[in-house]
Amino acid sequence: MPTSPSSSAQAAREALAVRLSHLRKDAGLTGRELSARCGWHPAKTTRIQKGEAPPSDADIRAWCAACGAEEQIENLIATARAVDSMYVEWRRLHRDGLRTMQQNVNGRHEKARVCRTYVSNVVPGYLQTPAYATALLTSITTFQGTPNDVAEAVAARVARSRFLYEGGLRYVVLLEESVLRTRFGDADTMAAQLRHLLTVMPLASVSLGVIPFSAPRVIWPLEAFYMYDDRHAVVETLTAEVNITQPRELADYAQAFAGLSKMAVYGDNARALITAAIDSLG
Incomplete structure (x- = not known):
């Protein structure tokens, strides 16, 4: 391991x-x-x-x-x-609230050409709806006990979605199926978030794959990580953000992403999993 x-x-x-x-x-x-x-x-x-x-x-x-x-x-x-x-511990990054950190993350996206994203827990920030982001960031603020500036942080996070429609940044996204089934907010909030995923899937800037529960595992489920081109990876743990720039480690994350990509389904098969998750909300 x-x-x-x-x-x-x-x-x-x-x-x-x-x-x-x-x-x-x-x-x-x-x-x-x-x-x-x-x-x-x-x-x-x-x-x-x-x-x-x-x-x-x-x-x-x-x-x-x-x-x-x-x-x-x-x-x-x-x-x-x-x-x-x-x-860097999240409590240190969030000592004045969540908004500043969200703005700093936006800066990473401005500098990148390709963002490879793997998530096993929540929808990536740049694909979140305001209601979903509010539910998630509220839970983070409560857990960490940091200043509550959720409304401002949500605005900064949702603003990141502009990169889907402008500039040359491309997003290659892999979601574990569990992300589709883990509810933040009420059923309506979660259903709207899942429908939003269906809306962004046809965008030229987005490649979205879902790793089904039933997929034979080549790579075990990992903590969420974001790769900005081949120069910087960010791993998110419960307590901290880990920034990786060492070439050997970047190569390991690229290899893991490639393995995870092979387990994912795309297009109509991915849409079917998202639609099934919507239907399960009743």
């Missing part, structure tokens, strides 16, 4: 910690000596060297100065910031 999608972020933290540890050793300093020069408790040095505590910009400056390695400061700060952006 694969490791957690946060594992690459942790590995990057540990690699940064090793670089800092090597600087200390090259300077001939013990952990206590470096701590004294930096003016903090030795336990902090230990946590940084184990990758348990991410160093701040100020920490890196102090560390490099203590080691006589000021020329490393800029590079190490850039590395630390990149590591920090790999694994």
Whole structure:
């Protein structure tokens, strides 16, 4: 089985910690000596060297100065910031509400030419109706206990649908059949959302496939992920957004998407599954 999608972020933290540890050793300093020069408790040095505590910009400056390695400061700060952006908790992203994050996601779509999307839980944001988005974002806000700006966040999310009709962005979407059967809002809200999927399917910018419950699994169900061209993937876990840019990992997600695509049905067969889900709502 694969490791957690946060594992690459942790590995990057540990690699940064090793670089800092090597600087200390090259300077001939013990952990206590470096701590004294930096003016903090030795336990902090230990946590940084184990990758348990991410160093701040100020920490890196102090560390490099203590080691006589000021020329490393800029590079190490850039590395630390990149590591920090790999694994970001939702509560941190949503600390001021959901709207800002929704606007930032729109920026990703503006820069992409192809967005490959796999979801096993909810309809992708750019295909959501306002009522469905309201029900979903309300549940997220309640769960996370973050400020309630659902109305503004829904407006920003629904605005993303403009990319379906303008520009050259193409969406290749794979839904597990469970997405069609997992209800957000009341029956009318869910039925309208499913009918909206039928409406967007003929668009030239959209390729939509559904993986039936009955499909023999080549790839097991995964957490939702979005691939922007071949340069950036975003994996959504319960607690965090994981940003992936390492070529090897991007290749793994591309391979998984290809396998999932082979299990999906398209066209009339996909429409039949969506229509059956609508009919089941009564």
